[in-house]
Amino acid sequence: MEIAQILSNAIIVAAIYGLIAVAVSITWSSLGLINLGYGFVFSFAGYWAWLTAQHLSEWPPLIAAAGILGGAVGGVIICLVVFIPLHDKPNFTTRGMIGTLAISLIGSQALLMQFGPRAKSLPELFGSWQVDVAGMALTSDKIGIVLCSALMLGVVVIWMKGSRRGLEIRAMMMNPHAASIVGIGIRSTGIYVMALTGAMAGLASVLLSQTYYIAPFSGLTPLIKGVSIALCGGLGSVQGAVIAAMMLGLTEAATSRFLGGQYVLITQFLVIIMILIVRPHGISGLLDKAREQ
């Protein structure tokens, strides 16, 4: 039963970090921006959800919606402050990375000043029941987390495949130059991309707050893990990010079971380094070629 327990934990970790990794991946491949601002977006969305729970209502869908909306707003802020002024300037990749990192630090500091250092907790969104599947206890929050992130990911994929904006974003991912030739505005598409990926980070934040607390700097670890999972999966590939998230989730769950929680980051980064030695472009880094030109 131990294996089943490890597997279920792995899936939960993968579900949360996978959301951020896919967000990082989409932003990189469509806008050419490595967005380090998700740390801020993550905490920002968490505080929106917390404020909603405090002042409006504790109805779970409303809290989740507040988190998603907060994340989207955070993403748009980063887009307006960093992406739009910088995207056609020389050295955009480096400048964009530094700019978003600055936003992450400034934003988190501002949250610290506003809300203080005490961590906040959200109410339980998924109730507190549990079911036994094959002798293994699955608690409500675990099931809820996996379902919610799968739902979000599914909606994003369907939207990207089926809608006009999704078509624009995919065109940008494949060939930004040709995209502007057919009349796709880089800046307006940038806003859609950042709102969408921000919303994903926002949902991840609400889901993670079922296990951890919301604090001004709580976005840092998910950011680091999200970026490294995205790198591992091959920046720009959604499937790659999902596979990498599963592998690293498995590593995390197995490490904390057999070695202890304090070794998680060590084994995780060892695995990442090994993957990148074997496949320098990531697990399915197909788009890198298009971007390197």
Place this chain on the structure above:
Amino acid sequence: MTEVLKIDGLSAGYGPLRVIHDLDLVIWPGERLGIVGLNGHGKTTLIYAIAGLTGWQRGSILLNGEQIGRTRSQGAGRYTHQIVRKGLAIMPQGDEIFTGLTVEEHLDSGAFTREAWRDRKTRKERVLDLFEPLRKLMKTPVGRLSGGERRMVSIGRGLMTDAKLYLVDEPSLGLAPKLGQSVMEALLAIDLEDSAMFIAEQNVALLEGRVDRVIGMHAGKLKGEASTTLGIG
């Protein structure tokens, strides 16, 4: 009758490099204009300058009487989508395609105005009537198509909206002579009404006697003009 395109004193280039030198050009409604010149003499750069895609540029460009040229030293492509929305259709050289999108999605991506998007089905039919071979390839990713098919996709994409000016860059480049011939035929079959078409081409023979005017391009300047009904020979 306003000119479809009126260029005055256009210079453009990339960084320290100046490719287009003080160029003037007028295109009238219903006209097919051929620009002939060797590699590296600025045909593509001229198209890119009209679309605002060069590194820098200055000079006036009027599209249907509306100013789309500006003096700028950076920001390549920043305003291209706005210019394109004013009625420019660019059919670039072969490689400016989205390799992962299917042919159908590709054609959809060309229908960027609201009206074009709403009746994209009929427009796609129109393109398919012109390029029959694409009909059975609609669900195939463009990356798997041959050079000629890609060219058809890229021209078809440009035909999805009602543009005032079609800019076609080297339609026969890299194609077998017969294929190049048929792509050119398709371009000539398009009913222009009061819009105009600008075809940049290296192969004079393909244009001769079939477009309204041919202008030579040499070292970033337009040299000599001929009405092809009289023959260039």
